[in-house]
Amino acid sequence: MAETVHIAQMAEKLSDELFSEFFWEKVGPTNQNWPCEDKEHHSTETHPSDVVFFYDEPYSQVRTYVNCDLKSYAKDSIKPSAVRGAVESLAKQVACAEKSDDWRNLYVHDHVSPEICGLLFVYNHDGEYDKSFASQLTSIKTDKLDLPKDTKLVVLGPEDVFWLDNVRYEIRQMRGSSGADRLPDREHCQYFYPQLVRKANVQEEKAKAATLEMLTAPWIILQYKKPKSGDRRGVVVFYRRDGSTTQEFMYLIDYLRHYQVLGEDTDVQIKTLDTAPAAHATFQKAVQQYIEEMGDGNGDNDLATVVKAIKYSKMTQVISTFSSIELGMDYE
Structure with a gap:
């Protein structure tokens, strides 16, 4: 039983470290049970909230509250039945949280317009899961979930957690560089x-x-100001796709140009993780082709200058692991 508790703590510890780097904040108590609002339908007296994070939405005056179910599974425990059960349970949690005064009193700030969603966070604590997690979701009938209309429920499988954890690690490495x-x-x-x-x-x-x-898109873009360089702007694009075609890199470059990320006053970096072997060379070809197609043909113009200045590099892969013994000795 004690070992099971410590294994569960691994997902809690990782989610804490991971989401804080994406500027999510925790609110209210962790590992908290609260009364079910539909006991007859849900066949339970209470629902759990492992942890609740919040962040403000950029395109609306809304604060999103993420009710999380944190799972720490060994390779052989990641099965469709377990994942389906967790998703169905989380849907019921979110459905009740939407109408629960108890949940709101615990987690929602009084001065904001809240939007509640669910997140199933599946961490593979032995690091041995090597299958496509999408296959674990095929048995889930999304139209049968007890979820309010227009409410989000997101599942982050081991591949997603691995990707986000590597982005987190790279950000910390860059901050200490x-x-x-x-x-x-x-x-x-x-x-x-x-x-x-x-x-x-x-x-x-x-x-x-x-x-x-x-966090579930093909890329994550972090921007910053350099306070000791006259507030020069910097942008880091963490790119998740495999970089196997020039077209995908040209699309990314065009996105950056269209939304005015590229400019003489901005340093742009693209960082990749698990890409095709020739991804770097493919990126170079995409830069050359983009300049030829969008420029005046001689490659000597402002657009060519800023596109050529984009830096491309590959991140070092890391896998976060935790010791159940060390977690059990954390007395503070």
Whole structure:
């Protein structure tokens, strides 16, 4: 029993370290049970909240509250039945949290418009899971879940957790670097949300966190100001796709140009993790092709200058592991 508790603590510890780097904040008690609002339908007296995080949305005056179910599974425990049961239970939690005064009193701030969603966080604590996690989700009938309309429920499987953990690690490494790629302190950093035609970034100064949508997107963009360099702007694009085609890199470059990320006053880096062997060479070809197609043909113009200045590098892969013995000796 004690070992099971310590294994569960691994997911809690990792989620804490991981989401704090994406500017999520914790609120209220952890590992808290609260009364079910639909006991007959849900066949339970209470629901659990392992932890609740919150962040402000960039495109609306809303604060998102993420009710988390944290799972720490060994390779052989990651099965469709276990994942389906966890998703169905989390859906019921979110459905009740939407109408629970008890849950709101525990977790929701009085001065905001809240939006509640669910997150199933599946951490493979032995690091041996090597299958596609998507296959574990095929038996889940999303239209049968007891989930309020337009409410999000997101599942982060081992591959997603591995990716986000590596982004977290890279950010910390860059913040401690003494080189040109050094990141400034957190107060000078925020995640990038462009001003869209139909969606203005209405909380640009306040909404600095990476949303669930960004964390599950093909790339995560962190922007920062360099306080000792005349507030020169820096942008780091953490790129999740495999980089096997010039077209995908050209699309990324075009996105950066369209939303005015590229500029003479901005340093841009693209960082990848698990890519095709020739991804770096493919990126170089994409840069050359983009300049030829979008420029005046001679490659000697402002667009060519800023596109050529984009730096590309690969992150070092890490796997976060925890000792159940060490967690059991944490008396503080």
